[in-house]
Amino acid sequence: MNPHFDFKIVVAGPFAAGKTTMIAASADGPLVGTEAPTSGGEAAVKATTTVGMEYGTLAVASDSFSVELNLYGVPGQERFSFMWDIVGVGMDGLFLLVDADRPETWATSATMAAHFGALSSTPVVVGVNRASTRPEVVEQVRHAVPVPGARYIGFEVIDPQDARNALLELLLHMLEQMNDEPAAQTSVQVATP
Ligand SMILES: Nc1nc2c(ncn2[C@@H]2O[C@H](COP(=O)(O)OP(=O)(O)OP(=O)(O)O)[C@@H](O)[C@H]2O)c(=O)[nH]1
Ligand SMILES: [Mg+2]
Numbered sequence: 001m002n003p004h005f006d007f008k009i010v011v012a013g014p015f016a017a018g019k020t021t022m023i024a025a026s027a028d029g030p031l032v033g034t035e036a037p038t039s040g041g042e043a044a045v046k047a048t049t050t051v052g053m054e055y056g057t058l059a060v061a062s063d064s065f066s067v068e069l070n071l072y073g074v075p076g077q078e079r080f081s082f083m084w085d086i087v088g089v090g091m092d093g094l095f096l097l098v099d100a101d102r103p104e105t106w107a108t109s110a111t112m113a114a115h116f117g118a119l120s121s122t123p124v125v126v127g128v129n130r131a132s133t134r135p136e137v138v139e140q141v142r143h144a145v146p147v148p149g150a151r152y153i154g155f156e157v158i159d160p161q162d163a164r165n166a167l168l169e170l171l172l173h174m175l176e177q178m179n180d181e182p183a184a185q186t187s188v189q190v191a192t193p
Contacts, residue, residue, distance in 0.1 A: 005067045008090055009170060012116060013097030014108040015076035016045050018129045018157035020054060022097065023071050026163035027056025028191075031073075042077070050075045053087050058167060059191035066191070069167060076108075084112070088119040093174045095167065096124055096150070097157070098141050100131040110145045117147070123173040124150040127166045129157045164190050 011019045023031050034052030042049060054073035060066065074080075074087050094116050098109045113124065124147050131137045131154030138154040151173055155162045168188055 003065045005065060006070060007067060007092040007171070007174065008070050008072065009093045009095055009167065010088055010091045010116065011071055011073045011095045011097065012084070012112045013076060014099070014102075014105040014112070015042060015049065016102075017076060017097040017099045017105065017109070019073045019076065019097055020050055022095075022127075022129075022157035022163045022166075023054055023056045023073050025158055025160045026058055026167055027071060028058055029056070031056035031071075033073075049077060051080060053083060058164065060168065060171060060188050061191040062188045067171065067188070069171065071167070078108075081115070084115055085119065088116055091116075091120055091122055093122050093170045094120075094124045095170050096126045096145075096147065098126060098128045098145055100128050100134060100137045100141070100154070103140075103144070106141065106144045110147075113145060113147045113150075123170065123177050125166065125170040125173060126150050126152045127157075128152065128154045132156050132159075132162060 013019050031054050033054040034050055035048040036051045038049045056071045058069040072087050074084050096113050099105055128138050128141050138152050142152050155166045157163055
């Protein structure tokens with residue numbers, strides 16, 4: 001029987017970057033969420049915001065092992081930032097979201113990367129939402145949100161296939177770091193596409 005691994009991935013990023021949308025799109029089942037109505041200026045951006053933590057899972061298979069990715073979303077709003085420390089305990093990888101269309105939020109993405117980087121030196125993928133066909137924006141983000149050792153990808157959080165592939169990129173990054181060798185030959189796919 002193939003070995004099985006459980007990994008904890010934290011999905012972080014500024015308010016309205018698309019964290020909840022990404023976990024809902026990529027998880028195997030419905031996510032466990034903590035949405036509440038937005039208030040103040042945020043209400044003009046969207047109707048609800050994550051106030052606690054959200055959780056979903058994604059099963060991944062390969063020829064030689066199986067993996068359960070446990071996806072934990074954190075609130076983007078600074079006033080809930082104490083949750084970042086709580087949710088970050090024991091994380092194996094960080095997926096940091098950046099919104100390609102709101103460069104005014106990029107500094108907040110960088111702040112969050114530094115916050116989680118201080119908690120743990122796990123592998124990081126910086127996912128640039130709304131940038132699957134805009135490599136030039138991904139390059140801009142690479143400079144504006146510098147995260148040592150991170151991989152940068154452009155994708156769409158609302159596209160389940162795209163969101164899952166982005167998470168698989170982080171998984172490969174994590175496996176490489178575990179084995180200290182390139183995982184280019186490792187083929188992983190979602191267990192139930
Ligand atoms: N059309 C479109 N809408 C998007 C895309 N990405 C995000 N959205 C929308 O942008 C909003 C993102 O909201 P959430 O997923 O709640 O963002 P979040 O990062 O979880 O926000 P907080 O938890 O409140 O910090 C939602 O209204 C999404 O439907 C995209 O690529 N295309
Ligand atoms: Mg959310």
